Amino acid sequence: MTRLSGWGRFPVVEGFERLSPDLGAACRGVSLTRGLGRSYGDASLPSCVGGEVAATRLGNCILAFDRERGVLRAEAGFTLEELDAIGRPAGWVSPVCPGTSQVTLGGMVACDVHGKNHHRRGTFGEHVTSLRMLVADGRVLEVSPTEEPELFAATLGGMGLTGHLLEVEVQLERVNSPWIAAEQEIASDLEDLVLRLRQASQTWPYTTAWVNALARGRGMGQGVVTKGRWAEPERSPRGNPPRLRRMGVPVECPGWVLGPVSMRAFNAGFYAAHKFKRQRRVMHPDRFFYPLDVLRNWNRMYGRQGLIQYQCVIPMDAEDGVAPITRFFETLIGCGGGSLLTVLKDCGPAGTGMMSFPRPGVSVALDLPMRGRSTQALVDALNRSVLAEGGRIYLAKDALTRAEDFHAMEPRLEGWNAVRRRWDPEGTLKSALSVRLLGDEA
Amino acid sequence: MKAVLLGATNGLGRALAQEMASRGAQLCLLGRNLQALEKSAKDLEIRGAGGSVATVPCDLLNRECFDRALQDADAALEGFDTVVVTAGVFGTQDELEADLERASDLLMTNFTNTVMFCELARKQLLKRGGGTLCVFSSVAGDRGRKPAVLYGATKAGISHYMEGLDHRYHEEGLSAVLVKPGFVKTSMTAGMKPSLFAAEPASVARTVLNAIHKGKPVVYVPGVWSLVMLVIRWLPRFVMRRVGF
Numbered sequence: 001m002t003r004l005s006g007w008g009r010f011p012v013v014e015g016f017e018r019l020s021p022d023l024g025a026a027c028r029g030v031s032l033t034r035g036l037g038r039s040y041g042d043a044s045l046p047s048c049v050g051g052e053v054a055a056t057r058l059g060n061c062i063l064a065f066d067r068e069r070g071v072l073r074a075e076a077g078f079t080l081e082e083l084d085a086i087g088r089p090a091g092w093v094s095p096v097c098p099g100t101s102q103v104t105l106g107g108m109v110a111c112d113v114h115g116k117n118h119h120r121r122g123t124f125g126e127h128v129t130s131l132r133m134l135v136a137d138g139r140v141l142e143v144s145p146t147e148e149p150e151l152f153a154a155t156l157g158g159m160g161l162t163g164h165l166l167e168v169e170v171q172l173e174r175v176n177s178p179w180i181a182a183e184q185e186i187a188s189d190l191e192d193l194v195l196r197l198r199q200a201s202q203t204w205p206y207t208t209a210w211v212n213a214l215a216r217g218r219g220m221g222q223g224v225v226t227k228g229r230w231a232e233p234e235r236s237p238r239g240n241p242p243r244l245r246r247m248g249v250p251v252e253c254p255g256w257v258l259g260p261v262s263m264r265a266f267n268a269g270f271y272a273a274h275k276f277k278r279q280r281r282v283m284h285p286d287r288f289f290y291p292l293d294v295l296r297n298w299n300r301m302y303g304r305q306g307l308i309q310y311q312c313v314i315p316m317d318a319e320d321g322v323a324p325i326t327r328f329f330e331t332l333i334g335c336g337g338g339s340l341l342t343v344l345k346d347c348g349p350a351g352t353g354m355m356s357f358p359r360p361g362v363s364v365a366l367d368l369p370m371r372g373r374s375t376q377a378l379v380d381a382l383n384r385s386v387l388a389e390g391g392r393i394y395l396a397k398d399a400l401t402r403a404e405d406f407h408a409m410e411p412r413l414e415g416w417n418a419v420r421r422r423w424d425p426e427g428t429l430k431s432a433l434s435v436r437l438l439g440d441e442a
Numbered sequence: 443m444k445a446v447l448l449g450a451t452n453g454l455g456r457a458l459a460q461e462m463a464s465r466g467a468q469l470c471l472l473g474r475n476l477q478a479l480e481k482s483a484k485d486l487e488i489r490g491a492g493g494s495v496a497t498v499p500c501d502l503l504n505r506e507c508f509d510r511a512l513q514d515a516d517a518a519l520e521g522f523d524t525v526v527v528t529a530g531v532f533g534t535q536d537e538l539e540a541d542l543e544r545a546s547d548l549l550m551t552n553f554t555n556t557v558m559f560c561e562l563a564r565k566q567l568l569k570r571g572g573g574t575l576c577v578f579s580s581v582a583g584d585r586g587r588k589p590a591v592l593y594g595a596t597k598a599g600i601s602h603y604m605e606g607l608d609h610r611y612h613e614e615g616l617s618a619v620l621v622k623p624g625f626v627k628t629s630m631t632a633g634m635k636p637s638l639f640a641a642e643p644a645s646v647a648r649t650v651l652n653a654i655h656k657g658k659p660v661v662y663v664p665g666v667w668s669l670v671m672l673v674i675r676w677l678p679r680f681v682m683r684r685v686g687f
Contacts, residue, residue, distance in 0.1 A: 002635060019632035021452055021478075057642075058453070058629055060460075061485040085464060086489060 001050065007299050008040035010306030010370045010399055013432055015046040015053065023059035023075055027134050027164035030054045032431045034160070035077060035104030039111060040309040041399030042432035043159050048442040053431075054164070056106050062086070063167065070172040071129065076106030076165040084285070089240050092172035093230075096124040097289040099343075105168040111396035112157035112356040115289070116206035116228070119348040123358060124170075125156030126351045132167035136424035140166065145352070154419040156353030159395055161429050161438075162420055179236040180206075180288040182228040183280045186271075190221020190329060191322045193344065194362060198318065200227045201346050206288075212267040213332065213342035213366065221329060223344070224274045231282050241284045248296040255303040258369050263340050305370045309397035310379060312386045313347055315361040324389045325362050331385040332366070337378045339366035354416045357394040365397065376400050383409070395433060406437045413438075443467040444519040446512070448500060448559065449529030451478040453628035454578060454650075457643035458526065461651050463491035470515040470522065472500035473529075502529050502551050508559050512566055523573040524654065525563040527556060530578065530596075532630045538592045545592055552596035557603055564607065564616060572615020576654055577604055581624050581662065584671045587687060608659045617657040621650050624667035639666050 005012045017034075020026040027033050033054045034044035046053050056077030064073045070092045072083070080094060081101040087093050098113040107113075112125040121127070130144040131152065141163075143152045155162045185200075187193035193209055200207045204227040211223035292298055299307060314324045325344075332339070343365045347358040357363075368375060379400040386393060392409045393401055407413060417438070421427075430440040445462055449455040450471045459469060463486040471486075473479045476499060483495035496518035500511035516522055530552045538545040560575060567573035582590045583597030604620040611618070625637040626646055646663040653661040662668040677685075 016633065019627065020629045021456065057627070058456075061481055062488040063481075063484065065488045 004045050004053070005037070005306070006040050006042060006044055006399070007038050008307045008309060008370070008399060009299055009302070010308065011042050011045070011432070013042070013045045013051070014049050015051045018052055018054045019058055020054075021058040021061075023054075023056055023077065023164075023166050024134060024140065026054040026056075026059070027166070028138070031429055032160055033076070033106065033164045035107035035110075036079065036102055038100060038103050038107060039396040040307075041395075041397065042436060043111070043396055043398075044107075045432035047430040047432055047435045047440065056104055056165075059166075060104075067092075070174060071169060072172055073130075073167060073169040074105055075167055076109075077104050078168075079104050080108065085243075087172055088178035088285070091175060091178075093175050093178065093285075094124075095121050095127040095171065095173040098124075099290060100293055101286065101290045102293065105170070106160075106165040109156060109165055109168055110158060110160040112351070112353040113396070114345075114347070114358050116208045116226075116345065118358055119201045119207070119346055120205050121173075122348060122351045123156070123353065123356055125353045125356065127171045127173075128156070128168060129171055130169040131155065131165060133162075134164040134166055136163065136426065136428050150419055151423055153352050153354045154416055154423075156351070157356035157395075158354070158416070158420070159431065159433060161431065161434055162423055163429065175230040177231045177233045177236040178241055178285055179231040180228045180283045180285050181231040181235065181281075182226060182283045182288055184227070184274060184277065185225050185279065186275055187221075187223050187225055189219060190326055193221050193223045193225065194316075194322045194325060194346075196225045197344060197346050197362075200225055205229050207346065209344040210270070211342040211344055212271045213329070213337075213339045214264050214267045215271075216333060220333065221326075222271060223342075224271070226288075228283070228288050235282060237282065241286065244284065244286050244294055246294050246296050249298055249300040252300045253303050255305060255369070258302055258340060260338055263338050266340065302369050305372070308368045308370050308375055308379070308399055309365060310368060310382060311357075311363060311365040311394040311397040312382065312391050313357065313359055313361045313363040313394075314386065314389045314391045315359065317360065325364070328364065328382075328385050328389065331381055332378075335378045335381045337366070337368060337382070339368055341365075341367045354412060354419065355395075355410075357392065357396070359392070361391065363394075365394075380405070395437075398433070398437075401437065403437050403439065443524055444470075444522045445524035445526060446470045446472060446515045446519070446522045446563070447526045447528070448472040448502065449527065451475060451482045453528070453630055454623060454626060454643050454646060455526070455528030456482060457647035458528065458650055459486055460489055461644070461647040463487075463489040463495075465651070466490055466492050468492040468519055470496040470498060470518050472498050472511050472515060474499065474501040502555050502559065503547065505555055505558055508555075508562050512559075512562050516566060521570060523567070523570075524576065525560075525567065525574070526576045526654075527559065527563075528578045530556065532593060535589050535591050535593070548592060549596055552593070553599045556600060560603070560607075564611065568611065568614055568616060572617070574617045574619060574654055574657070575604075575607070576619040576621065576650070578621045578623065579604070581622050581667050581671050583622070585674050585677075585682070587682070588685075589687065605659075617654075618659060619650075619654055619657065620660050621653070622660065622662045622667065622671075624662065624664060624670070626663070639664055639670070
């Protein structure tokens with residue numbers, strides 16, 4: 001048995017991982033298929049101790065790439081990093097890039113990931129043209145917006161619980177240069193930050209904001225808004241972006257490394273540094289989209305106990321001003337929640353996926369060191385706040401939400417469950433997450 | 443680079459082929475499953491391999507096909523300069539002790555036939571003034587150990603053979619690159635408990651390709667295994683008799 005965990009290294013489930021380049025064979029008979037295990041919580045873990053899951057890592061063949069139309073079809077274990085390496089020189093990029101390139105196409109579909117351009121391009125699923133799936137009754141099906149559309153919609157953001165993803169076909173985005181022209185601006189408080197973020201999204205395809213979540217009082221919500229677009233070829237460096245050198249965190253750090261003092265120092269330092277940083281520059285796309293990828297195994301910094309990510313979306317439009325998000329931050333600070341990296345993103349309309357996370361409003365992502373019961377209490381409090389605002393949480397990040405809170409947040413659950421049961425009446429597909437939140441039997 | 447790869451549809455071989463393709467190498471794949479070869483060939487072409495990737499049937503259990511396969515590969519690449527052998531089979535000591543037929547196949551595949559294949563490849567390379575012969579052995583070949591007596595013996599044999607080749611033919615232009623992987627997460631090791639320093643195939647592939655370019659005679663992947671094995675090689679016998687690894 002191996003210790004299996006998500007990127008947050010909490011929870012850990014002892015189980016088996018089936019690895020084979022033949023995905024059809026590897027997925028048959030197991031209750032779940034995982035990719036690189038980059039979801040933070042228990043989404044990619046077996047439903048019980050000793051359970052077996054398949055991993056797609058070795059099934060990473062490209063099956064077709066139409067360089068004229070930008071349509072790529074690959075096995076589910078093909079990674080975004082590989083896609084970037086092949087697509088960029090040909091002038092094609094992924095239409096949606098999440099915060100790391102260490103994810104598989106299968107994982108991007110199952111979590112229906114979003115990126116800095118959600119307000120423009122929606123989630124990854126909006127660009128998927130077809131899927132090949134192994135469903136619970138053993139059939140292998142082609143599933144798309146026109147073939148089995150209901151299963152397709154239930155699979156986008158369905159956390160791998162509607163069938164095993166074998167192949168993914170996606171429409172890529174045409175770019176004239178693989179480099180990014182980026183700008184940054186400082187925001188002095190939460191209101192300033194949200195307004196700047198909203199305004200930036202009017203004209204920029206990629207926007208996001210980093211928040212110093214440890215600043216209190218007048219400085220609450222101070223941060224940096226980052227905006228970007230694909231650079232013009234004449235302003236780009238010559239050639240394709242090189243592979244970046246990566247450093248590793250070689251060992252698990254002791255828990256105090258990311259304690260309250262160091263976190264506060266990091267956040268204050270980060271904010272201060274940006275006051276003096278050059279505001280406008282042409283950047284390596286990896287540094288723009290995947291800044292943390294340069295530090296391999298950064299999750300080890302959080303020590304043995306691991307970390308929790310918490311991401312929610314708070315419904316908000318211009319008329320609401322910033323009151324809802326301010327209430328959420330007050331809850332966070334009131335509970336003493338210290339988040340090392342806090343990221344805000346304004347979301348556009350919800351898409352096709354029946355259980356996809358984004359909806360109009362502002363999404364907040366927090367990195368929290370796992371500290372047992374106090375972290376559970378914090379997540380419970382945050383969930384109550386999200387519930388009061390009518391928002392919802394992102395399953396790819398979740399590890400601690402209680403089933404009753406999740407059900408209260410998700411009126412969509414019943415419809416999705418009905419589709420799931422139609423395709424898997426015996427309930428063979430399940431994960432640690434589905435046992436915790438959906439009431440599946442372990 | 444014009445490379446022939448035996449065992450490129452799986453595990454480390456596939457990762458190495460993908461890394462070579464992304465750097466524009468011309469490739470020819472040898473293997474026994476034609477469907478898997480075709481699928482890999484297509485993948486490698488899209489990843490940037492030079493020209494079309496040829497596929498030639500070749501089974502490491504069947505010695506008769508080696509000569510023909512290498513000639514076909516030579517014709518397809520118009521003269522190869524690199525041969526990589528990653529093919530091989532694995533069995534735990536318990537499995538092999540329980541099944542002598544399987545043990546015999548493993549000894550034949552991993553040692554005798556691998557060497558016979560390399561002999562033909564070596565001759566072909568030397569005929570044109572040299573080239574690279576890269577063969578995957580294992581850290582399991584560095585010391586006789588309880589859990590891998592037979593498998594380790596085949597790998598020790600391969601390591602010895604490659605060292606000999608290096609001594610004998612280096613002057614004539616043959617670069618013999620011996621790769622000793624530690625624990626790499628592939629289908630071969632699936633189900634086994636990952637050891638310390640377990641690596642992913644893609645990062646191992648980059649290290650190996652750099653070693654091929656530099657003509658390093660021995661390369662441990664990940665590199666930390668060279669230190670680990672240095673210690674294990676010097677452990678006294680009474681310790682090795684007691685420990686479980």
